[in-house]
Amino acid sequence: MLIIKDLHASVEGKEILRGINLTIHAGEVHAIMGPNGSGKSTLANVLAGNTSFEVTKGEVTFNGKDLLAMSADVRAKEGLFLSFQYPVEIPGVSMINFLKTAVNESRKYHQLKELSAGDFLKVMREKKEMVQIDSQLTNRSVNEGFSGGEKKKNEIFQMAMLEPKLAILDETDSGLDIDALRIVANGVNLLKKPENATIVVTHYQRLLDYIVPDFVHVLYKGQIVKSAGKELVLELEEKGYDWIKKELGE
Amino acid sequence: MNESTNFESAEQRILRLFLENKALLNEATPGFLCNDREQAMNSFQRMGIPDRKVENFKYTDLTKLFARENYNRAFHPTSFDFDMQEVFTCDVPEFDTHLLFHVNGWFFGQNRTDQFPQGTIVKSLKQALIEDTALVEKYYGKIAAANSDPVAALNGAFAQDGLFLYIPDHTVIDKPIQIINLLRSEEDLYVTQRNLVVVGKNAQVKLMFCDHTLAIHSYIANYLTEVFLSQDAVADIYGIQNQHNGTAYLNGLYIHQESNSQLITNTISLHGGITRNHLHVELQGEHANASLFGLTLTDKDQHSDFFTSIEHAQPSCHSNQIFKNIQDDNSTGAFTGRIHVMPGAKKTEAYQRNNSVLMTKAAKMNTKPQLVIDNDDVKCSHGATIGQVNEEALFYLQTRGINEAEARLMLMFAFAHEVLANIRVEQLRQNIDRLVNKRLRGEVSRCHDCKLECIR
Secondary structure (H helix, E strand, C coil), X not given: CEEEXXXXXXXXXXXXXXXXXXXXXXXXXXXXXXXXXXXXXXHHHHHHCCCCCEEEEEEEEECCEEHHHCCHHHHHHCCEEEECCCCCCEEEEEHHHHHHHHHHHHHHHCCCCCCCHHHHHHHHHHHHHHHCCCHHHHHCEECCCCCHHHHHHHHHHHHHHHCCCEEEEECCCCCCCHHHHHHHHHHXXXXXXXCCEEEEEECCCHXXXXXCCCEEXXXXXXXXXXXXXXXXXXXXXXXXXXXXXXXXXX | CCCCCCCCCHHHHHHHHHHHHHHHHCCCCCHHHHHHHHHHHXXXXXXXXXXXXXXXXXXXXXXXXXXXXXXXXXXXXXXXXXXXXXXXXXXXXXXXXXXXXXXXXXXXXXXXXXXXXXXXXXXXXXXXXXXXXXXXXXXXXXXXXXXXXXXXXHHHHHCCCCEEEEECCCCECCCCXXXXXXXXXXXXXXXXXXXXXXXXXXXEEEEEEEEEECCCCCEEEEEEEEEEECCCCEEEEEEEEECCCCEEEEEEEEEEECCCCEEEEXXXXXXXXXXXXXXXXXXXXCCCEEEEEEEEEXXXXXXXXXXXXXXXXXXXXXXXXXXXXXXXXXXXXEEEEEEEECCCCCCEEEEEEEEEEECCCCCEEEEEEEEEECCCCEEEEEEEEEECCCHHHHHHHHCCCCCHHHHHHHHHHHHHHHHHCCCCCHHHHHHHHHHHHHHHCCCCCCCCCHHHHHHC
């Protein structure tokens, strides 16, 4: 589904990603872990098409298509979704208008008929229940005045509405209390389908107790320095990231 | 133009026009107004056409405009070759307004004025000057600063007609009054319109001024409206300007508020060539409350200037201002917000904010708060921002599959919405929303059928 080859990216001339190689197949859950500043969020943003990062080398193929050639919105329409570490507040843009535009833009792209207002509201109701988001939140402006937990739930709610093929969850657990974390993880698990894949970017192991990964990669200084199965999570929890640094001879 | 003609300055030309037409201007006009006119002309001659050196016109130099105009003056009511009621009788079931037209500054003769509550006076100013002389004299020219503002002076010198509206004490006008000001002529035209609105004690009214052009000729529209709000009166005053690029719109709204009166103004400038909105509010009674909102959208070489001045003359009054600009292409904008808290006006609360979005590098915005506070015990604030679209928000929307152009529009619209949300007539708000949306999309919103565009 996603093939990343020797991906380099920099911001303001500083190289953050220094040769990432990663292949993800449908149905898989990959966790990308690593200490702060290792490039985890950069990778998530580069894949989503954030133009403040410059890709200097490498290629990314998404379902056979050149991902890097697509603008952010086309990537989304092709089925890539980024759950933001810090979801942006957008005063004045109503949740409903925002979601309706997003859903229908994607439907148009796939030459499907736009949803009627009634059908849209019906879908929205179902998804709201699925991710247990407070129904009042959808009457407000996008993320405006939402608590940290509400913002993260809102990300998963949007994911539910857009039904992506590949979801990238960037530090979705950060700042979440354990109840909210369970709800968010539960939402992600409910949305999981054999034809979809998920990348969980996280610093801590806790979220991975709920969203169990098939593969775990450790990102350090812009490179994947270790890949293994889910047992790596426990090892990291026990030994910390210093262990990786030592292994690398630092 | 004949090159051998002696050079005549704009001021000289205006004086000549004044003298040549004085008999006509003063026809059937009571003495007080003839005097007022004379004084206004003297003031104008003293001040001249303002250039950039005049502080209040620093960002809107009118000398070029007046140097190049030699437009006809609308000294007579325009005769119609079309039936207004036929052009504009389209019933809009869910939104019912009292509809009043002005054509080239003149109160339209076929306006229906019989459906108002008893005691309400709705008529042309020209007619009121004859029939309600004492009433008009009591209020006319009392707050418009003809002796200190050259544009107001020009209006005073040439004012002949406009709307006179008097709402007696304790009277509520249920339906909004929609005043449609049309510019329509066979040649370039200079138009003066003077409106006087008196709202009695505990009376309420909602006014909507819709300013349009119906012909391709160039216009200078010098409109001035004075509004007196008596004790406990409530007034909503909405202005929607949708004029072509050949229009210079010099609009003054001068408001006097007695104690505990409540005012909302919302000035939406959708389209115009050179636009200056001068908003002046005098809070002359305790606990009076004024909220002023404004939004202007400019592109190409358009220019828009909001000039506000709020005078807190009495204690415990409250004023709030939010003005926003969205500027594309080479357009220029200005905001000057003056707040004067006078000695003795304790417990004043006065807030002001101006936010601008520049969509291109060539667009320019000047913003200038002017707070003069001659008192302790006050709460005042002002803020101004000039910026671009929030890139983070733009990216966020794009990651949800919304293309960049659409995402930008959504953000612009959201930016505008803070102003639009304060329109208290629901149908009007929805339709202004729609018009702003169309404007942002670059779809020229048609001017012709104003009524159809605004309230359908």
